[in-house]
Amino acid sequence: MKNKLIVIIIILLLLYMIPTLSLSYFENTFSSSEEGPIDIAESIDSIITTDESEIRYIEVYHINSNKVLKLEIEEYIMGVVAAEMPAQFELDALKAQAITARTYLLYKLKKTNTNPEQHTQAPICSGTHCQVYLTKEELIQKFTQTWYDTYWPKIESAVNSTKGQILTYEGKLIEPLFHSTSGGRTENSEDVFTSAAPYLRSVESPYEANSPKLTATITIPIIEFITKLKGSLGENDINATNLKDKISLIEVSEGGKIKTMQIGETIITGRDFRTLYNLNSSNFKLVQNNENIEIITTGYGHGVGMSQYGANGMAIEGFNYRDILKHYYTGIEIMQYN
């Protein structure tokens, strides 16, 4: 009788836990930016393996080969810097990227350790889901052997000279979001994602003139533009004549991106509009010509955290990687992680 009771209690507990577990999995899968900073806990060490010579390894799920690679941490960071930032950039911009890559790795390891369902193969993957990592062979294939011979020593230097350095806010690891080009001002995290991180504040990004993505224009035939609106929003009353009156702006973010707009009866976010027309950013304006709609975008990417072209521009102006990181991540510290 007593045993039966225990079994029933266990079953009830399991039933209670199942929805809880699946809910937390869901939240963490879709809201990587919604969590606050996390502790640099010893738990990270349990997923970083160390050999006799004190070299630290991590496991990376390599998407292209569908294999788990065991990589030395700093070697992994090099493959991320090479994949995520043009190697032609200034050394201090590459150093800043190296520190964001290292910080993200630890952030992710810690997070995955508390939510092991997130990544089944390994705590971190080689794709955009985490941060892009390319192997030596992939880099040569993508950029050529000459590129590798020219720039790999520079990437090694950026990573080795900042070895172990990470970003913290009030003693906790930050989620170091970055993007290509802000278009003049970065975004508050809550204007793009859902939660406000104190270190992801809107700041000026004045040195982006060299970015090829600072502005871009795409031209779409009006009929095609309207067909898309009808198909995705069900706004069937829109036509070429009333189009201008049917679209209006509701709210713009501090960084200049469109937060919400009204199209016919529908309120749509700038992000969703960006996705709909595959735009560089949600900082855009629409110009209607005779037959076409021009969509003119400013910046490239979500606009939160460090602007990579802005970082390179700062480095050209003589700012070092510390200046760059402290500019784009408000109130952070650059710490040594051993």
Ligand SMILES: [Zn+2]
């Ligand atoms: Zn991943």
